[in-house]
Amino acid sequence: MSLRVEDLEVHYRTLRGDVHALDGVTFSVADGEIMGLVGESGSGKTTLGKSLIRMDGRMRHVAGSVTLDGGDLPIGDTAAMNRFRFTDVSIVPQYAMSAMNPTRKIGKMIRELVESRKIRFSTVREELDRRLDLVGLDRGVLDRYPIELSGGMKQRMVMVISTLLNPSLLIADEVTSALDVSTQRAVALALASFRDHELVRSMIVITHDVSLVYQIADTITVMYAGRLAETAPTPVLVSAPKHPYTQLLISSLPEVGIRYDGKRLTGIAGSPPALLDPPPGCRFRDRCPLAFDRCAEQPPFVEIAENHKVACWKATS
Amino acid sequence: MTQQNTDPVGADVEPTPVGAATSEVATVPGVATVHTAPVRREALYFARRNKKLLGGLAVVLVFLLLGLLGPLFTGDDPLAYVGPPSASPSGEWLFGTTTFGQDVFAQFVHGLRATFFVGVVAALISGVLGMVIGFTSGYRGGLLDEILNMVTNIVLVLPVLAVLMVVVAYLEVRSLTSQAIIIGLYNWPWVARAVRAQTLSLRAREFVDLAKLSGAPVHRIIFREIAPNMASYLFMVFILLFGGAVLFAATLDFIGLGPTDGTSLGLMLNQAKQWSAMNLGLWWWFIPPGLGITVIVSAMYIMNVGLDEVFNPKLRES
Amino acid sequence: MGRYFGRKLGIYVLTFFVAVTINWIIPRFMPGDPVRTMVSRAGLQDPAGVAAMREYYTNLFGFDLPIWQQYLNFWGELLQGNFGTSLWAYPQPVGSIILAAVPYTLGLLLPAILLSWWAGNKFGAYAARKKVLDNTVLPVWYVLTATPYMWLAILLAWALGKVAGIFPVGRSFSASLQPEWSWLFINDLISHWFLPFLSLFLVMFGGWAIGMRNLVIYELEADYANYLGALGAPQRLVRRYAFRNALLPQVTGLALQLGVIVGGQIVTEIVFDYRGLGYLVLQAINANDLFLLQGIFLFIVIGVLVANFIIDIVYVLVDPRTRVGMSA
Numbered sequence: 001m002s003l004r005v006e007d008l009e010v011h012y013r014t015l016r017g018d019v020h021a022l023d024g025v026t027f028s029v030a031d032g033e034i035m036g037l038v039g040e041s042g043s044g045k046t047t048l049g050k051s052l053i054r055m056d057g058r059m060r061h062v063a064g065s066v067t068l069d070g071g072d073l074p075i076g077d078t079a080a081m082n083r084f085r086f087t088d089v090s091i092v093p094q095y096a097m098s099a100m101n102p103t104r105k106i107g108k109m110i111r112e113l114v115e116s117r118k119i120r121f122s123t124v125r126e127e128l129d130r131r132l133d134l135v136g137l138d139r140g141v142l143d144r145y146p147i148e149l150s151g152g153m154k155q156r157m158v159m160v161i162s163t164l165l166n167p168s169l170l171i172a173d174e175v176t177s178a179l180d181v182s183t184q185r186a187v188a189l190a191l192a193s194f195r196d197h198e199l200v201r202s203m204i205v206i207t208h209d210v211s212l213v214y215q216i217a218d219t220i221t222v223m224y225a226g227r228l229a230e231t232a233p234t235p236v237l238v239s240a241p242k243h244p245y246t247q248l249l250i251s252s253l254p255e256v257g258i259r260y261d262g263k264r265l266t267g268i269a270g271s272p273p274a275l276l277d278p279p280p281g282c283r284f285r286d287r288c289p290l291a292f293d294r295c296a297e298q299p300p301f302v303e304i305a306e307n308h309k310v311a312c313w314k315a316t317s
Numbered sequence: 318m319t320q321q322n323t324d325p326v327g328a329d330v331e332p333t334p335v336g337a338a339t340s341e342v343a344t345v346p347g348v349a350t351v352h353t354a355p356v357r358r359e360a361l362y363f364a365r366r367n368k369k370l371l372g373g374l375a376v377v378l379v380f381l382l383l384g385l386l387g388p389l390f391t392g393d394d395p396l397a398y399v400g401p402p403s404a405s406p407s408g409e410w411l412f413g414t415t416t417f418g419q420d421v422f423a424q425f426v427h428g429l430r431a432t433f434f435v436g437v438v439a440a441l442i443s444g445v446l447g448m449v450i451g452f453t454s455g456y457r458g459g460l461l462d463e464i465l466n467m468v469t470n471i472v473l474v475l476p477v478l479a480v481l482m483v484v485v486a487y488l489e490v491r492s493l494t495s496q497a498i499i500i501g502l503y504n505w506p507w508v509a510r511a512v513r514a515q516t517l518s519l520r521a522r523e524f525v526d527l528a529k530l531s532g533a534p535v536h537r538i539i540f541r542e543i544a545p546n547m548a549s550y551l552f553m554v555f556i557l558l559f560g561g562a563v564l565f566a567a568t569l570d571f572i573g574l575g576p577t578d579g580t581s582l583g584l585m586l587n588q589a590k591q592w593s594a595m596n597l598g599l600w601w602w603f604i605p606p607g608l609g610i611t612v613i614v615s616a617m618y619i620m621n622v623g624l625d626e627v628f629n630p631k632l633r634e635s
Numbered sequence: 636m637g638r639y640f641g642r643k644l645g646i647y648v649l650t651f652f653v654a655v656t657i658n659w660i661i662p663r664f665m666p667g668d669p670v671r672t673m674v675s676r677a678g679l680q681d682p683a684g685v686a687a688m689r690e691y692y693t694n695l696f697g698f699d700l701p702i703w704q705q706y707l708n709f710w711g712e713l714l715q716g717n718f719g720t721s722l723w724a725y726p727q728p729v730g731s732i733i734l735a736a737v738p739y740t741l742g743l744l745l746p747a748i749l750l751s752w753w754a755g756n757k758f759g760a761y762a763a764r765k766k767v768l769d770n771t772v773l774p775v776w777y778v779l780t781a782t783p784y785m786w787l788a789i790l791l792a793w794a795l796g797k798v799a800g801i802f803p804v805g806r807s808f809s810a811s812l813q814p815e816w817s818w819l820f821i822n823d824l825i826s827h828w829f830l831p832f833l834s835l836f837l838v839m840f841g842g843w844a845i846g847m848r849n850l851v852i853y854e855l856e857a858d859y860a861n862y863l864g865a866l867g868a869p870q871r872l873v874r875r876y877a878f879r880n881a882l883l884p885q886v887t888g889l890a891l892q893l894g895v896i897v898g899g900q901i902v903t904e905i906v907f908d909y910r911g912l913g914y915l916v917l918q919a920i921n922a923n924d925l926f927l928l929q930g931i932f933l934f935i936v937i938g939v940l941v942a943n944f945i946i947d948i949v950y951v952l953v954d955p956r957t958r959v960g961m962s963a
Contacts, residue, residue, distance in 0.1 A: 053865055054864060054865045056861075082867045083867070084867075085865065085866055085867030086866040086867045087867075090866065091865050091866075093858075093861070093862055093865065095858040095861070095862070098857075098858040098859065099858050099859055099861075099862035100859055100862070101859045101863075101876050101880070102859070102880075102955065102956055103876075103879065103880055103883075103953075103954060103955060103956070104876070112872060113863065113866060113868055113872070116868050116869055116871070116872045117866075117867060117868065145955040145956075147955060147956050148955075158862075161866075162866070463646070466646075467646060467649065467650055467653075470646075470650050470943075471650055471653055471654055471657070473939070474650065474654045474935075474936055474939045474940065475654065475657065475658075560781065564781075564783050564784075567783045567785075567786075568783065568784065568785065568902055571783075571785045571902065571905075572901060572902065572905065583783070586783075586785060586786060586789065589789075590785075590789065590905075590906065595789055595792060595793045595797060596797060598797070600793070603786070603789055603790075603793075604790075606786075607782070607783055607785075607786025607787075607789070607790070608786075610781075610782075610783045610786065611778060611781050611782045611783065611786070612781075613781075614781035614782075614783075615774075615777050615778045615781035617781075618777045618780065618781055619774070619777055622777075
């Protein structure tokens with residue numbers, strides 16, 4: 001499968017006007033690829049994830065197109081999208097902890113969900129059991145209520161449910177944010193194993209945690225203020241980032257084995273611009289240590305090396 | 318028993334967060350912060366634009382003014398015999414007269430005063446009582462919680478009419494104030510339950526833990542951490558209490574357990590029933606008072622819905 | 636779970652004791668002497684006869700005994716199922732008087748509460764998903780809940796009873812008829828029953844509908860609803876889950892309402908002159924009939940506590956989230 005997103009623009013309608021959450025995003029995900037989508041809060045990564053499967057009431061598809069396996073994905077038309085959901089595109093949501101109906105036994109809920117999509121539960125029953133084994137969940141979990149499960153268990157359960165019908169594209173939105181470190185690792189590895197076992201063709205892993213995607217992603221895309229800043233294969237992005245924002249992100253990560261005696265962790269000063277009425281030009285301009293006058297004009301997202309694209313005048317000049 | 322004097326939007330039976338706006342308040346560890354200025358401004362911004370809130374408020378204010386100023390025009394004694402008996406509404410008698418020739422309009426505006434008075438006072442009493450018990454019960458837990466729960470249950474179970482009849486038999490002269498006090502002392506259980514449930518859920522939140530770690534005394538935690546998060550909810554509770562008190566007072570007056578002097582909207586209905594206004598077709602005697610109560614209480618409920626929209630961003634129509 | 640219910644039961648029993656004691660105390664604080672009322676009813680002129688009668692009644696009802704002994708005797712008789720003898724309707728036992736009035740009250744309130752609950756839930760859920768309907772009927776429901784009950788009752792009695800003449804106004808059945816299983820009587824009963832029923836139904840309906848509408852809206856926005864939608868589940872399924880989850884608090888509310896009904900709806904019975912439990916309460920008060928009052932209050936207390944207890948059980952069975960708190 002392959003996903004191709006061209007110039008996607010998605011706005012949020014608010015009482016004070018339109019928030020330009022996604023302002024012209026172009027990228028593609030190849031067959032079998034795990035792409036990490038990284039950015040701070042408000043960068044638009046969750047909006048991107050949501051747009052690809054189900055927009056909420058206030059989102060509007062303003063421009064751009066999405067193509068999945070050569071066919072157009074009608075993301076703006078929620079009724080038309082229904083036939084792609086769960087089977088072609090699926091999502092492990094940010095709220096996975098509360099994603100299951102609290103008053104229904106898990107097994108019963110899955111059965112009702114699957115049957116409502118016109119699929120006989122008996123045909124997926126065996127597969128369901130195998131997936132449970134794969135993520136390390138006891139088969140008896142199907143007879144329990146969500147409240148009886150721990151956070152990590154619920155997360156893995158939702159992963160199993162979302163991937164049950166072998167979607168071409170899986171969007172994993174902040175799947176490890178609410179977990180402790182060791183469970184994070186288990187969940188991340190489980191995700192990767194889904195792809196390795198070809199239960200899922202491709203994945204977009206959305207997170208603010210660079211070190212997570214470093215472990216499992218093939219490529220990493222960095223988003224800033226509704227636009228893409230840089231995208232590159234993982235080893236390249238981590239060792240030789242070209243966009244100033246990416247550089248600051250990577251350098252702000254603590255390294256194992258190094259003692260920061262008397263030295264504080266430096267973050268990136270400032271905060272992203274409000275997207276209600278975005279400033280012209282490069283959006284990182286105000287926080288960028290390398291900014292110069294050309295930055296008043298929005299830099300295009302161009303390829304500077306194999307599969308390595310940046311939107312920065314400094315990087316491309 | 319009495320009319321459903323419980324929260325019509327279901328907040329009393331289970332702590333449904335529908336009526337609650339547990340807005341996330343930014344707190345710096347160790348420093349208690351009430352709603353920061355931007356949040357308050359935002360609430361005001363939406364409040365000024367909410368049609369339900371403004372509309373409801375306008376209606377209530379109109380009636381309040383009528384109750385405050387009306388009696389100045391109609392004279393001091395609404396029970397005086399001033400006109401021809403059973404006269405239908407006309408230019409001279411806006412709401413007609415009763416079978417005794419009393420001015421119905423005069424009774425109406427005097428009754429409004431009584432209604433508002435009882436509503437406000439009773440709401441305050443029940444509100445404060447319910448909140449104190451609810452907070453303590455929810456925050457402290459343990460044995461205190463169990464005891465307070467039992468007290469709440471007992472008050473719920475007591476037939477209010479029984480207590481009232483005894484009180485009524487003893488007090489030769491019953492005033493508006495005593496009626497307000499009695500209603501106030503009876504209407505608090507649902508508030509206590511709802512506040513307790515909210516407190517329980519807020520107590521487990523991190524900012525309270527931080528406040529406890531910083532050594533803040535209990536009352537400070539309740540007032541500066543928990544209560545502000547529930548402020549919007551408490552506001553709405555008061556509105557519901559007011560509406561409930563007005564309806565309850567009207568019912569009591571109607572049965573004959575109301576104040577012995579003066580007049581109120583419920584008493585007008587009582588009189589109308591007693592003197593067969595229904596059978597005699599004196600519709601102007603019983604329609605205005607009931608209509609007045611209905612409109613005021615409806616306006617309050619609609620205000621409540623508006624307030625809910627103001628405080629809970631998800632409900633606002635974009 | 637057994638310990639949880641055991642503790643609950645214990646608390647209920649304790650509440651029962653306290654409530655019943657308070658109920659026992661209250662009528663005794665009413666001014667007025669029941670014995671004197673009874674004696675004066677007999678209309679004796681002769682002072683010696685009056686004194687003898689006083690002594691007879693005082694003895695009979697144990698008013699000459701010290702208070703604590705009266706209290707213990709009360710419990711003793713209660714546990715034997717004896718609710719005492721009515722003063723107002725002497726010598727009828729309180730139990731049978733109450734039992735005679737109960738069917739009228741229950742027959743009025745039970746259908747009104749159940750029907751308004753069911754209809755309110757249905758319409759409330761419907762309004763939660765159809766914005767058009769929501770904007771038009773929601774205000775109507777608010778007005779219904781805000782309407783003082785007796786005013787609505789009077790309006791109905793006046794409009795449909797007096798003006799339109801469709802229904803009779805007053806009493807539970809025509810004065811000329813006797814309760815019996817005949818078509819004539821049943822017809823008459825229903826026509827007298829209808830207006831009180833309608834007035835109760837309308838007022839309660841609004842409240843349930845509003846509550847359900849809010850609950851369903853909340854559920855439809857819940858995370859599980861979003862997840863199901865993201866996985867392409869039809870709205871039908873989401874609505875089914877939302878409705879079922881929203882019903883839970885409504886069930887609690889229903890139980891509370893049902894518990895209180897045994898007290899009768901005094902206002903209804905006044906407006907329509909309907910002879911049920913409420914009517915009895917009024918008569919008992921006027922006649923200083925302690926025992927009848929005690930009996931009725933007892934009825935109410937038991938009713939409320941039983942309803943609450945049943946609801947606690949039902950809730951635990953139906954909502955799995957409550958079970959977690961118990962193992963903690």
